[in-house]
Amino acid sequence: MLSRPMLAFGLAVVLLWLVGCSSPEPTTYTLPSHEELGLQPADSVDLLSAERVRAALFGPEPPVAGLVLDASTSGPQEDVVSAVCGNRRGPGVYASLGGQRKLWTSADLNVESFAGAFGVISAATAVEQVKGRFTCDEYTADADPDARMAIPNQDADGWHRDIRLIQPPALAGVENAVFFCETVKEVNHRCYAALARAEVVSRVTVTARTTARAEEATRSLLDEAARRLVAATAA
Numbered sequence: 001m002l003s004r005p006m007l008a009f010g011l012a013v014v015l016l017w018l019v020g021c022s023s024p025e026p027t028t029y030t031l032p033s034h035e036e037l038g039l040q041p042a043d044s045v046d047l048l049s050a051e052r053v054r055a056a057l058f059g060p061e062p063p064v065a066g067l068v069l070d071a072s073t074s075g076p077q078e079d080v081v082s083a084v085c086g087n088r089r090g091p092g093v094y095a096s097l098g099g100q101r102k103l104w105t106s107a108d109l110n111v112e113s114f115a116g117a118f119g120v121i122s123a124a125t126a127v128e129q130v131k132g133r134f135t136c137d138e139y140t141a142d143a144d145p146d147a148r149m150a151i152p153n154q155d156a157d158g159w160h161r162d163i164r165l166i167q168p169p170a171l172a173g174v175e176n177a178v179f180f181c182e183t184v185k186e187v188n189h190r191c192y193a194a195l196a197r198a199e200v201v202s203r204v205t206v207t208a209r210t211t212a213r214a215e216e217a218t219r220s221l222l223d224e225a226a227r228r229l230v231a232a233t234a235a
Contacts, residue, residue, distance in 0.1 A: 096118060
């Protein structure tokens with residue numbers, strides 16, 4: 001017969017063996033959905049959308065005489081319609097698909113032409129979301145929405161202030177539009193106009209030394225931006 005110390009030792013060995021042989025519960029992870037990330041699935045727009053996006057852009061001639069194309073920063077780019085007042089990519093707010101950007105620069109005026117496709121939500125809805133965001137006096141826009149370690153309240157441009165929503169003129173064929181101006185870093189004055197038709201958003205961004213110049217230049221480009229967008233999405 002085993003003594004009590006030996007019996008206790010034997011039971012301890014058996015328990016240790018059982019613990020070592022048991023499999024821990026596997027850890028499961030749930031990946032964020034496209035909706036949570038604000039990413040549109042690749043099949044949410046048709047193959048012709050890329051051609052429509054390119055056709056909606058300004059070019060090849062500069063939109064304003066005297067500007068020079070900055071080829072190093074022009075090319076594919078995905079973006080939300082606008083990051084105004086924290087309108088960042090996330091649940092219900094989508095980045096474009098097949099987006100393209102062209103930037104023309106000079107000493108005192110920069111013009112960016114951007115276009116992208118929307119399929120999960122319509123282009124008009126994407127613009128309407130921006131129109132509902134004008135509830136702040138100032139904001140910052142993350143240069144990279146995935147850079148969660150960025151210093152709070154800072155971005156590549158600095159503070160966006162003096163936000164002023166402007167009523168755009170009637171633009172034939174355009175389904176929705178938003179037009180606003182702001183001051184960036186207290187020295188740059190910038191105006192944006194985003195136009196929507198079918199699945200394409202066309203956005204013009206003008207940066208100048210004064211708000212008046214930025215607004216004037218943006219207004220002068222609206223009819224041509226609308227004409228290109230309507231022609232691109234007519235088929």
